[in-house]
Amino acid sequence: MPLSKPNITPRQIAFITALLLALPESIFLLWLQHNWQWALLAFTLVFGISYWIIATLLEEFINRKIKLIYKFIHKTKATKKEETYYKYVLPAKTIEQVSQDVEEWANENEKEMQLLRQNEQFRREFLQNLSHEFRTPIFAIQGYVETLLDGAINDAQVNRRYLENASRNIDRLTNLLNDLDQISKLERGELVLARQPFVIQELVKEVFESVGEKAQQQHMQCQIKKDAESPLTVVADKEKIRQVLLNLVENAIKYGKTHGTITASMYRTDGQHVLVEITDDGMGIPEKELSRVFERFYRTEEGRSRDGKGAGLGLAICKHIIEAHGETIHIRSTEQVGTTIGFTLSTK
Numbered sequence: 269m270p271l272s273k274p275n276i277t278p279r280q281i282a283f284i285t286a287l288l289l290a291l292p293e294s295i296f297l298l299w300l301q302h303n304w305q306w307a308l309l310a311f312t313l314v315f316g317i318s319y320w321i322i323a324t325l326l327e328e329f330i331n332r333k334i335k336l337i338y339k340f341i342h343k344t345k346a347t348k349k350e351e352t353y354y355k356y357v358l359p360a361k362t363i364e365q366v367s368q369d370v371e372e373w374a375n376e377n378e379k380e381m382q383l384l385r386q387n388e389q390f391r392r393e394f395l396q397n398l399s400h401e402f403r404t405p406i407f408a409i410q411g412y413v414e415t416l417l418d419g420a421i422n423d424a425q426v427n428r429r430y431l432e433n434a435s436r437n438i439d440r441l442t443n444l445l446n447d448l449d450q451i452s453k454l455e456r457g458e459l460v461l462a463r464q465p466f467v468i469q470e471l472v473k474e475v476f477e478s479v480g481e482k483a484q485q486q487h488m489q490c491q492i493k494k495d496a497e498s499p500l501t502v503v504a505d506k507e508k509i510r511q512v513l514l515n516l517v518e519n520a521i522k523y524g525k526t527h528g529t530i531t532a533s534m535y536r537t538d539g540q541h542v543l544v545e546i547t548d549d550g551m552g553i554p555e556k557e558l559s560r561v562f563e564r565f566y567r568t569e570e571g572r573s574r575d576g577k578g579a580g581l582g583l584a585i586c587k588h589i590i591e592a593h594g595e596t597i598h599i600r601s602t603e604q605v606g607t608t609i610g611f612t613l614s615t616k
């Protein structure tokens with residue numbers, strides 16, 4: 269609420285009070301002595317002196333209170349610089365300016381509070397997601413181990429399969445822990461990049477080879493776009509970029525369609541950057557969820573039902589890695605048509 273009603277100034281108060289003191293006193297003198305010169309002199313003296321005293325005291329008083337407010341706002345013991353500020357700059361501020369400063373301060377505090385509240389909500393969601401992600405594989409392991417202990421261990425038909433299933437869930441837990449470890453390192457800014465020049469097409473081919481079997485199971489074809497085959501050298505942390513590409517291609521397989529195609533394309537943009545895009549023709553992502561897929565643990569409803577094993581950390585890690593390079597990552601998608609995720613890399 270703006271506090272901008274016209275205020276009476278300390279000088280006006282001093283003026284009125286001095287006038288109230290001087291006027292009756294000089295009229296009384298005039299009535300007593302019938303000498304208008306004496307009366308005028310008395311008026312001038314009383315008015316002048318009381319105006320000066322009242323104005324000075326009042327301003328002193330107000331400024332002392334204002335200083336207190338500013339000290340409170342800045343939450344500091346006054347430094348040398350601030351002392352100078354209080355002494356010379358502050359008295360020049362009008363009450364209106366001070367109230368504006370206080371308002372700005374209040375707004376800023378409100379913003380800070382909102383951020384704290386949001387962080388609190390974020391922390392709560394994070395813990396909830398975390399326990400959810402851990403619960404599923406742990407319950408599965410518990411189930412297999414208990415069944416084995418209850419006698420299935422002697423059943424040659426199932427014992428090995430149960431152990432393999434338990435082991436797969438242990439792998440899932442280990443991957444989850446590795447992802448979490450990495451994400452917290454990235455968020456603390458502890459990632460040290462080992463930049464080196466390499467040809468991006470070669471790295472993409474290596475990634476395609478490493479997922480070859482998974483792609484074949486879905487009868488998917490991985491290819492580099494026809495006009496993007498001439499080698500482009502980029503300078504980046506090759507292993508980290510491999511991880512980004514791997515997650516993007518694995519996503520394209522998981523959320524793509526059988527007999528679909530995954531296409532990698534690379535373009536030189538402005539002479540200093542290369543744009544790398546991974547495109548699939550799969551289920552796509554609803555528009556309202558697009559901006560959220562880079563959040564940690566975020567998974568779309570349909571994504572979750574398609575693949576029960578993901579944790580929703582892959583894209584969050586990709587974004588961190590690309591941003592640690594000082595580059596950007598973005599996504600375009602249309603439901604039932606497909607998804608393209610692109611990121612830039614530097615050529616120098």
Ligand SMILES: Nc1ncnc2c1ncn2[C@@H]1O[C@H](COP(=O)(O)OP(=O)(O)OP(=O)(O)O)[C@@H](O)[C@H]1O
Nearest residue numbers: 519523552561567568571578579580581582583607
């Ligand atoms: N190519 C894609 N097509 C459709 N949806 C996608 C695609 N890539 C990502 N998504 C959606 O975004 C979500 C987040 O992706 P992300 O890679 O972060 O997690 P994930 O693949 O589910 O799990 P993780 O990578 O941790 O194993 C996915 O769960 C899915 O809903």
Ligand SMILES: [Mg+2]
Nearest residue numbers: 515519582583
């Ligand atoms: Mg993923």
